[in-house]
Amino acid sequence: MDFTFNEDQLALRDSVSRFLMKEAAPELLREIWKTGGGRSPELRAKIAAQGMTGLSVPEAYGGLGMGDVDWSLITEEIGYYSIPDSLADTACVATGVLCAVPGAEALRQRWLPKIADGSARVSVEHPVNPWVADAHMADLVLAFRAGEGGAVELHAVPGADLQRSAMASIDASRRLSTLPQPLGAATRLLGGAEAQAVAAETLDRAAIAVAGQLVGLAQRMLDLSVDYAAQRKQFGKPIGAFQAVKHHLADVVTKIEFARPVLYRAALALQRGEHHRAALVSHAKLACGDAAWTAARKGIQVHGASGYTWEVDLQMFMKRAWVLDAAWGDRAFHKARLAEALLRDDAPLGPAATLY
Amino acid sequence: MDLDFTPQQQAFRAEVRAWLRDNVPKKPLASYDTREGFEQHRAWESNLAEGGYSSVIWPKELGGRGSDLIEWLIFEEEYHAADAPMRINQNGILLLGSTLMEFGTAEQKARFLPRMARCDDMWAQGWSEPNAGSDMANIVSRAIRDGDAYVVNGQKTWSTRAVFANWLFGLFRSDPQSARHHGLSYLLVPLDAKGITIRPIKALNGKQAFAEVFFDDVRVSAENRIGEEGQGWNVAMATAGFERGLLLRSPARFQRTAQRLVQLYRRHQATADRDPSIRDGVLKAWMDAEAYNLVSYHTVGRLLKGGRVGAEASTNKIFWSELDLQMHETAIRILGARAELIDDPEVHDWLEGFLFAQAGPIYAGTNEIQRNIIAERVLGLPKS
Numbered sequence: 039m040d041f042t043f044n045e046d047q048l049a050l051r052d053s054v055s056r057f058l059m060k061e062a063a064p065e066l067l068r069e070i071w072k073t074g075g076g077r078s079p080e081l082r083a084k085i086a087a088q089g090m091t092g093l094s095v096p097e098a099y100g101g102l103g104m105g106d107v108d109w110s111l112i113t114e115e116i117g118y119y120s121i122p123d124s125l126a127d128t129a130c131v132a133t134g135v136l137c138a139v140p141g142a143e144a145l146r147q148r149w150l151p152k153i154a155d156g157s158a159r160v161s162v163e164h165p166v167n168p169w170v171a172d173a174h175m176a177d178l179v180l181a182f183r184a185g186e187g188g189a190v191e192l193h194a195v196p197g198a199d200l201q202r203s204a205m206a207s208i209d210a211s212r213r214l215s216t217l218p219q220p221l222g223a224a225t226r227l228l229g230g231a232e233a234q235a236v237a238a239e240t241l242d243r244a245a246i247a248v249a250g251q252l253v254g255l256a257q258r259m260l261d262l263s264v265d266y267a268a269q270r271k272q273f274g275k276p277i278g279a280f281q282a283v284k285h286h287l288a289d290v291v292t293k294i295e296f297a298r299p300v301l302y303r304a305a306l307a308l309q310r311g312e313h314h315r316a317a318l319v320s321h322a323k324l325a326c327g328d329a330a331w332t333a334a335r336k337g338i339q340v341h342g343a344s345g346y347t348w349e350v351d352l353q354m355f356m357k358r359a360w361v362l363d364a365a366w367g368d369r370a371f372h373k374a375r376l377a378e379a380l381l382r383d384d385a386p387l388g389p390a391a392t393l394y
Numbered sequence: 395m396d397l398d399f400t401p402q403q404q405a406f407r408a409e410v411r412a413w414l415r416d417n418v419p420k421k422p423l424a425s426y427d428t429r430e431g432f433e434q435h436r437a438w439e440s441n442l443a444e445g446g447y448s449s450v451i452w453p454k455e456l457g458g459r460g461s462d463l464i465e466w467l468i469f470e471e472e473y474h475a476a477d478a479p480m481r482i483n484q485n486g487i488l489l490l491g492s493t494l495m496e497f498g499t500a501e502q503k504a505r506f507l508p509r510m511a512r513c514d515d516m517w518a519q520g521w522s523e524p525n526a527g528s529d530m531a532n533i534v535s536r537a538i539r540d541g542d543a544y545v546v547n548g549q550k551t552w553s554t555r556a557v558f559a560n561w562l563f564g565l566f567r568s569d570p571q572s573a574r575h576h577g578l579s580y581l582l583v584p585l586d587a588k589g590i591t592i593r594p595i596k597a598l599n600g601k602q603a604f605a606e607v608f609f610d611d612v613r614v615s616a617e618n619r620i621g622e623e624g625q626g627w628n629v630a631m632a633t634a635g636f637e638r639g640l641l642l643r644s645p646a647r648f649q650r651t652a653q654r655l656v657q658l659y660r661r662h663q664a665t666a667d668r669d670p671s672i673r674d675g676v677l678k679a680w681m682d683a684e685a686y687n688l689v690s691y692h693t694v695g696r697l698l699k700g701g702r703v704g705a706e707a708s709t710n711k712i713f714w715s716e717l718d719l720q721m722h723e724t725a726i727r728i729l730g731a732r733a734e735l736i737d738d739p740e741v742h743d744w745l746e747g748f749l750f751a752q753a754g755p756i757y758a759g760t761n762e763i764q765r766n767i768i769a770e771r772v773l774g775l776p777k778s
């Protein structure tokens with residue numbers, strides 16, 4: 039029993055953090071907002087050169103073959119720096135889909151090396167999301183759709199073949215689309231129970247990736263707010279010396295402290311295919327979303343009027359936190375899933391119940 | 395990251411489970427805040443000690459088992475799953491016991507720890523005073539050196555279970571010229587000494603859960619001082635964070651309560667669902683108890699790798715005390731109008747727990763003090 043990360047995992051996290059600190063400064067992200075697609079090929083190339091696009095691609099296809107637990111640490115960094123790109127969706131979630139589809143060897147041969155070297159963007163459509171993130175520049179869309187009789191099917195469609203209708207998000211880094219055209223037998227990859235299983239696993243993997251970003255965002259908003267509270271003076275002293283301000287920020291620390299291990303536990307449950315996976319993943323999504331929303335609320339309060347401005351960077355992270363909270367299952371969805379798991383006779387209740 | 399228990403850990407769990415199955419009293423004990431109930435609990439503590447389970451992390455020669463913290467978590471899981479009696483001497487075992495381990499002389503350890511493990515001695519805490527609560531450095535009770543003894547005068551208060559205790563550990567001002575956290579000494583005081591008066595204080599539940607202790611020229615041998623004279627504050631604080639942060643409330647206790655809450659909700663779901671926020675409260679209770687468990691395993695893992703618990707331990711105190719309140723509030727809301735009927739068997743434990751949960755955010759350092767600690771020592775914000 040050792041519920042901690044090893045030194046290699048932490049070292050990778052630290053190197054990703056150092057890289058993004060240098061390459062994804064808020065000023066750069068604001069520049070990228072103004073470009074047409076909202077995506078920077080230069081930043082993308084640097085991320086790929088760093089090896090981040092190939093983290094979960096199996097080694098046989100040119101990646102590093104890392105698991106969900108390793109990824110949980112990386113998604114925190116992606117959230118912390120809020121890079122405007124579909125890194126988690128492509129490198130983690132879409133890779134997971136391609137690896138999980140039985141018999142899709144040709145597809146894997148074709149796409150996984152490109153994901154690993156950063157030359158392909160893949161986005162994922164799923165019934166839990168009313169629209170698709172990053173479909174506008176996707177080379178491939180993996181779409182889980184209700185087929186005949188309502189059962190979910192998985193389609194693989196080259197992005198260029200799809201009509202995409204863009205929708206604006208309050209988060210200027212997000213790029214959303216709806217994909218209105220019907221999909222048929224020509225693009226169908228998987229159906230029946232197999233498609234359902236892959237759809238379920240994909241939902242859990244994506245929800246964890248979002249949860250990781252949310253707790254990373256919470257940490258970023260906390261750090262920004264602490265900096266502000268230490269510098270801004272009123273009544274002749276830093277506002278961070280006042281208990282009312284201190285207690286706001288201490289509450290955020292507590293939320294983050296008690297969300298992170300929940301994230302890691304959920305990632306492990308997914309990696310090991312555990313029986314109680316759904317409850318643990320939904321818990322992670324809810325806990326990390328709560329931490330991020332608390333950090334946003336307390337953060338803007340501590341920033342005072344300047345937190346309400348476009349110019350101060352807090353807004354970038356607040357908006358990302360607000361919107362990701364409902365991505366890959368909103369709170370109602372995850373609470374319903376958790377309730378279903380807890381109100382059953384074999385629910386994981388009592389001491390040590392979730393450790394077996 | 396590896397969540398599998400080793401064969402030794404599994405064997406330990408099986409052994410604890412079997413022992414508890416054979417030994418936990420079949421009938422619940424009377425309240426430990428009554429004389430009858432206290433003696434029942436003391437007998438149980440003595441039985442636990444005989445099994446070697448009084449404090450599993452203590453060394454064997456002092457009445458423990460030499461367990462590591464993973465085994466401690468396992469022990470707690472089995473203990474709470476078995477609904478074993480509440481522990482009465484935890485203030486002694488956790489606060490004084492840990493301090494003696496670190497600062498006590500060999501003679502002091504041998505003299506006090508085995509008796510504490512068996513609950514031959516029941517320990518009361520003597521830290522708070524009428525004007526030293528959150529501001530604990532404001533202690534004015536004095537212990538003035540006179541030959542080989544200290545002469546103690548003053549008053550301590552909020553001393554849990556002092557009505558039934560025979561020893562008290564506390565901080566006293568040994569240098570009358572000193573101020574704040576300087577010049578304090580950590581003394582062990584026998585409560586049958588001449589000059590001591592104990593005045594019970596009734597708690598919210600009407601029972602004598604704590605007491606005021608008055609000292610009138612009480613002579614305390616200098617052999618009963620832990621650490622150096624004048625260093626009492628540092629001695630007391632060295633272990634306080636770790637105990638408060640990790641050992642004082644094990645996650646299993648809250649996981650068991652969350653389990654009972656889910657069961658209560660399922661029994662009363664039809665009426666409870668008239669208020670949809672009740673289901674939310676039930677889910678939150680489970681989630682937060684699980685989160686506390688995961689944080690504990692994470693922290694223990696770090697400690698076993700040589701890490702330390704710092705000021706972030708204060709987040710634990712806030713989290714479990716608010717969790718305990720939230721769980722009991724939800725239960726009281728499920729019970730509705732029946733929740734005031736203290737003799738109703740389904741109500742009784744929830745109501746007692748609800749009353750006790752009100753104290754959680756206050757004792758062991760108020761949650762406001764914990765938030766200050768987090769802000770100043772974790773976040774580095776300036777002192778108020």
